[in-house]
Amino acid sequence: MVATVLRPYILACLAVTCGTLFSGCDFDAVELAIKRKAKEVVKDALKPKTDQPQQTASTDGSPVLKSADSLTVASFNIQVFGQSKLENRRATEILAQIVRRFDVVAIQELRSKQQDVIPRFLSLVNSDGSKYDYVIGPRLGRTSSKEQYVFVYDTNRLEVVPQSVYTVNDPQDLLHREPLVATFQAVGVANPFRFTLVNIHTDPDEVDYEVDALADVFVQVQQDRIREDDVILLGDLNADPYHLGRLGKLPSLVAVISGVPTNTRGTKTYDNLIFDSRSTVEFQGQSGVLRMADEFGLTLEEALEVSDHEPVWAAFSITEGVSHGRQAGNEPVEMFR
CATH class of the missing domain: 3.60.10.10 (Endonuclease/exonuclease/phosphatase)
Structure with missing residues (x-):
């Protein structure tokens, strides 16, 4: 799951960075673009698919122990x-x-x-x-x-x-x-x-x-x-x-x-x-x-x-x-x- 989410994020970063190297944009613009793209990618990766339920949270075995929080x-x-x-x-x-x-x-x-x-x-x-x-x-x-x-x-x-x-x-x-x-x-x-x-x-x-x-x-x-x-x-x-x-x-x-x-x-x-x-x-x-x-x-x-x-x-x-x-x-x- 983590690798699946991070892979497009990394590709997005490379794409934006490479584009910047050739266009001469400043680094602040690069950072802002990367942040925006990362949010879009992660949001899309975590969004539930409408044609089937999400995967289960269920596990077999003991519950978590009682805790203060x-x-x-x-x-x-x-x-x-x-x-x-x-x-x-x-x-x-x-x-x-x-x-x-x-x-x-x-x-x-x-x-x-x-x-x-x-x-x-x-x-x-x-x-x-x-x-x-x-x-x-x-x-x-x-x-x-x-x-x-x-x-x-x-x-x-x-x-x-x-x-x-x-x-x-x-x-x-x-x-x-x-x-x-x-x-x-x-x-x-x-x-x-x-x-x-x-x-x-x-x-x-x-x-x-x-x-x-x-x-x-x-x-x-x-x-x-x-x-x-x-x-x-x-x-x-x-x-x-x-x-x-x-x-x-x-x-x-x-x-x-x-x-x-x-x-x-x-x-x-x-x-x-x-x-x-x-x-x-x-x-x-x-x-x-x-x-x-x-x-x-x-x-x-x-x-x-x-x-x-x-x-x-x-x-x-x-x-x-x-x-x-x-x-x-x-x-x-x-x-x-």
Whole structure:
């Protein structure tokens, strides 16, 4: 990537310099011309192509460690997270270790009529001295199999903005499980990053209709009473970044996971974090998929006991409006449809 960008820049410099030698122009004019040409070349080299998405920013492996200037945001579909899974000691120990790696985790597929699953799970998470809390939505679904969305977050790093938590209103019943929305803000820093998370698990049988509906959800959340422009839609979309319907056609929307599978069997890219790149400049260009089998030395069968999905994550600046730039080869997918 670097060589590709620099090559035309060098050629441009040589062209301008050689032209100057023969035309007798002064060196100030040479310098100005080179600077202008360099800007044009680099801008053109980094500009996304309109006929295909940009290359993925996604990587396999561990997320970046918690740091003073970064926030790690994750999404995790914990398959059928209920009483039975809570009684699987090995699975819950791994789940607790995963949660501790992130500042906030959007969880999908909590399934239990008893409302003690998350409190009991957080007791395990916090048993090492951590201080995680949670936000939970109502039980949702059109059948007897109901699910709940959950946000689990580190109170040493984040706080929930008052009166920001709600379930999206869906009067036309376009979604099986209406998204849970919550706005978080970094603590302990000046000018803290504030962002809104939209937790979603689409229905696999009606995914085409639901990703279309999520386009309206995304815009509505941007315009809700909180008026937060940093909106991150995350969860199990049951669709890869190239098949997001009207959601994928929203201007400047990017999906940070692409080209790598997010399910435990390694066959599908269904889990993601999506945001408007014009607004959410705090994205640090780092994202990926945590491979449970590799990270914890598990067989495929043992990893599947934890979940049939892997956690996906992205890193953001802890300070509002600070862009760290994007590393070469680490571009998120810009979705053109």
